Amino acid sequence: MMRVLPEGMQLGVASAAYQIEGAWNVSDKSPSIWDTYSDIPGTIKDNTTGKDACKSYEYYQRDIAMLNFLGIMFYRFSISWPRILPNGFANKISKDGSTYYNNLIDELLANGIEPVVTMYHWDLPQSLQDLGGWTNPLIADWFEDYARVLYDLYGDRVKTWITLNEPKQIGVYGYGATRMAPGINARGIGEYLSTKNMLMAHARAWHLYDKEYRSKQNGKIGITIATDYREGMTDDPDDVQAGIDAMDFEVGMYSHPIFSEKGGFPERVIKLVGEKSKQQGYPESRLPEFTKEETEFVKGTSDFYGFNHYSTKFYTRKTYKEGIYPVPSYDDDLGAEWSLLDYTPAILPHCTEIPHGIRKALKWVKDNCNNPPIMITENGFGTLSGLQDEARISYLVKYFNSILDAIEYDKCNVVCYTLWSIMDNFEWDSGLSAKFGIFEVDYNDEKRTRRPRASAFWYKNLVATRSLKPEYRPTLEDISF
Numbered sequence: 001m002m003r004v005l006p007e008g009m010q011l012g013v014a015s016a017a018y019q020i021e022g023a024w025n026v027s028d029k030s031p032s033i034w035d036t037y038s039d040i041p042g043t044i045k046d047n048t049t050g051k052d053a054c055k056s057y058e059y060y061q062r063d064i065a066m067l068n069f070l071g072i073m074f075y076r077f078s079i080s081w082p083r084i085l086p087n088g089f090a091n092k093i094s095k096d097g098s099t100y101y102n103n104l105i106d107e108l109l110a111n112g113i114e115p116v117v118t119m120y121h122w123d124l125p126q127s128l129q130d131l132g133g134w135t136n137p138l139i140a141d142w143f144e145d146y147a148r149v150l151y152d153l154y155g156d157r158v159k160t161w162i163t164l165n166e167p168k169q170i171g172v173y174g175y176g177a178t179r180m181a182p183g184i185n186a187r188g189i190g191e192y193l194s195t196k197n198m199l200m201a202h203a204r205a206w207h208l209y210d211k212e213y214r215s216k217q218n219g220k221i222g223i224t225i226a227t228d229y230r231e232g233m234t235d236d237p238d239d240v241q242a243g244i245d246a247m248d249f250e251v252g253m254y255s256h257p258i259f260s261e262k263g264g265f266p267e268r269v270i271k272l273v274g275e276k277s278k279q280q281g282y283p284e285s286r287l288p289e290f291t292k293e294e295t296e297f298v299k300g301t302s303d304f305y306g307f308n309h310y311s312t313k314f315y316t317r318k319t320y321k322e323g324i325y326p327v328p329s330y331d332d333d334l335g336a337e338w339s340l341l342d343y344t345p346a347i348l349p350h351c352t353e354i355p356h357g358i359r360k361a362l363k364w365v366k367d368n369c370n371n372p373p374i375m376i377t378e379n380g381f382g383t384l385s386g387l388q389d390e391a392r393i394s395y396l397v398k399y400f401n402s403i404l405d406a407i408e409y410d411k412c413n414v415v416c417y418t419l420w421s422i423m424d425n426f427e428w429d430s431g432l433s434a435k436f437g438i439f440e441v442d443y444n445d446e447k448r449t450r451r452p453r454a455s456a457f458w459y460k461n462l463v464a465t466r467s468l469k470p471e472y473r474p475t476l477e478d479i480s481f
């Protein structure tokens with residue numbers, strides 16, 4: 001059945017600085033934690049780094065040509081903190097760094113493409129990590145200073161700001177494990193310290209905008225949360241509770257302080273981490289709670305809900321035994337095991353093809369976050385190679401159908417959809433070999449030539465016709481950028 005996209009639902013594509021820019025040490029740019037981390041042997045599965053990536057710093061005009069080819073309305077990209085502020089601190093603004101984003105923003109606007117700008121997509125200045133990074137509460141000051149620089153430089157033209165991309169992934173994989181930079185591995189502690197500080201930093205940037213910039217710049221500002229879906233493995237009440245708790249750990253920990261009426265961390269998270277901490281002999285809970293003042297300060301600090309979605313998983317506590325996960329840890333605090341039931345795993349462990357999950361996740365946000373405007377800031381599918389990417393097209397058809405169900409039947413307020421990603425790029429710990437692009441990037445070519453995959457033609461057609469035709473498959477043409 002053909003379905004028409006709701007009027008006003010905007011379509012775009014996304015990228016992030018470290019994943020595409022390269023030029024890791026040009027001019028006065030300083031290293032980010034990802035430059036450092038990807039140099040450590042064994043961290044990146046295919047031993048690549050993002051130091052050159054797609055060379056978008058050099059070739060960004062081709063990125064704009066690709067956006068024009070697609071006909072999309074907006075482009076979500078991120079700004080590299082160490083490129084703008086080589087010291088990490090706002091005492092010195094890089095001339096070359098700030099010019100790069102100036103040109104990018106101006107050229108997007110000249111082509112009728114709206115810039116949607118993420119302020120932090122994981123590439124913290126290494127110098128700030130040396131001072132504790134996101135585990136140091138002073139980072140809320142540093143982030144606010146950085147935000148001010150960005151509003152001053154670009155706020156006259158950028159009308160949509162995203163403060164942080166995916167705080168869970170930053171905290172749990174970067175500070176509570178070694179899977180992502182900075183790989184601190186302070187399990188059961190680092191993820192919670194950094195989470196509180198990230199939420200405080202986000203709120204500081206929001207308040208600054210709200211107080212000093214909103215009236216003259218007229219933009220909106222919010223946060224992007226990885227909103228994967230978790231549910232009970234069966235209808236058994238214990239499993240159902242495991243699913244609810246998994247959602248609270250996965251999403252509620254980040255959304256509840258901002259979007260709920262009560263504010264602060266979700267009650268079940270406070271209870272479960274508190275009880276485990278006590279059993280383990282910690283004098284205080286490993287989860288640092290918000291004071292009353294902080295709770296009020298963080299509440300209501302997002303003009304929209306930035307929604308990233310990649311997976312659905314099914315939870316149970318029936319088989320859970322202490323020791324399955326390290327103690328203490330975020331996973332042990334939740335104390336549940338997951339499976340994909342009979343669904344086929346995708347090439348990356350954090351991606352699944354379970355289309356009903358995106359509808360349920362959107363509904364969860366509607367019900368638990370005060371029915372906010374939802375910007376789908378990322379959704380997409382990783383493959384290994386090839387221009388004929390039928391797997392990605394069929395994924396997109398199913399996911400768009402499920403999103404339309406959420407809009408039409410559940411009345412979720414979805415205002416835009418952003419496909420991840422415009423092109424293949426450095427997929428963090430999976431390196432350059434995991435491919436999320438609707439454009440293929442040739443990494444063997446000095447120039448990083450890009451070619452549209454079948455899915456790029458498919459998306460171009462969706463943008464032009466605004467109709468989802470499940471059977472439609474485009475003809476692949478040999479074009480390069």
Ligand code: NOJ
Nearest residue numbers: 016165166308378420427
């Ligand atoms: C979410 C992250 O924001 C993005 O950087 C990453 O590439 C995608 N997930 C795909 O894993």
